[in-house]
Amino acid sequence: MASGRPDSIAEFWHNPVIGAPHMYMPTHTEAIELTQLQSRKHDMEACTSKIGLPAQIKNLKFYSTDLRTVLQWDPVNGTAAVYFIQFKIYGDPEWQNKTDCWGMPETFCDLTPEFSKLENVYEQHFAQVQAETAGGLSSWIETGAFCPNDDKNNDPPTLELTPQLHGISVHIIPSVATQQDMYGMASKASRKKLKYIITLSSTTESQKTYVANENVWNISNLTPGERYCISVKTKLEHIDKISQPSKEQCIKLQVNSKEEESSRSSKHAHFPTAANLCGDLSSFRTSTQTNLII
Secondary structure: OOOOOOOOHHHHHHOOOOOOOOOOOOOHHHHHHHHHHHHHHHHHHHHHHHHOOOOOOOOOEEEEEOOEEEEEOOOOOOOOOEEEEEEEEOOOOOOEEEEEEEEEOOOEEEOHHHHOOHHHOOOOEEEEEEEEEOOEEOOOEEOOOEOHHHHOOOOOOEEEEEEEOOEEEEEEEOOHHHHHHHHOOOOHHHHOOEEEEEEEEEOOOOOEEEEEOOOEEEEOOOOOOOEEEEEEEEEEOOOOEEOOOOOOEEEEOOOOHHHHHHHHHHHOOOOOOHHHHHHHHHHHHHHHHHHHHO
């Protein structure tokens, strides 16, 4: 090595100082071998490119609907991958593994159980995802903050309306997740945390609002023959969360036969005119005069 000549062409390739042109010029045979080594290096880089470098997670977002909180992201392009998910609350020193979303091929993870604890609904929650491909492990990609009290959405209920005499019976059907979340609780006190805000409107009467504790509500003292429209929102009192209003449903109250007959009779009742009154008075005077003459 005193002469600066490398022990092998591989050493020449890997050691730029030894291989510096002003220190050593390879022989014709060594130059051919060097060219072959450079070609193999190029092939190796191309192969690595096909396998793929560690992938990066893109479009990592929370989606919340009907009280479910799901983390979603775009799949890694061009290669198979598995994903690992961790979560924590702001201020926690350590991330926790989401065991049922650990090493899975799906590009979503349901974090509802972890993000729905009543004691943590006002806390900021975070999650992070890592991908593993043939190229290795990606870096962890972290979400922004998610606050259940502010960011969760509960879907509106559906309605069934039944007409009654001078009223309407409103049957409210909460969304499936709302029922699971609230009616799955053991105590009746917990169930009372779900309220129903009922809005009643018509073209001739002022709008009315009712707040119900039960999912069946009877509205009375309504006008027969009038058309009423109703929509309902659910309110989760423990997190002060109100749903979007349900699709408005309308119903026209029927007039029963007695009321209809009474109304018809009133419309066609005979009231004496001034001419009739005068004629009746004239007849009365003539009759009175005749009686007096007799």
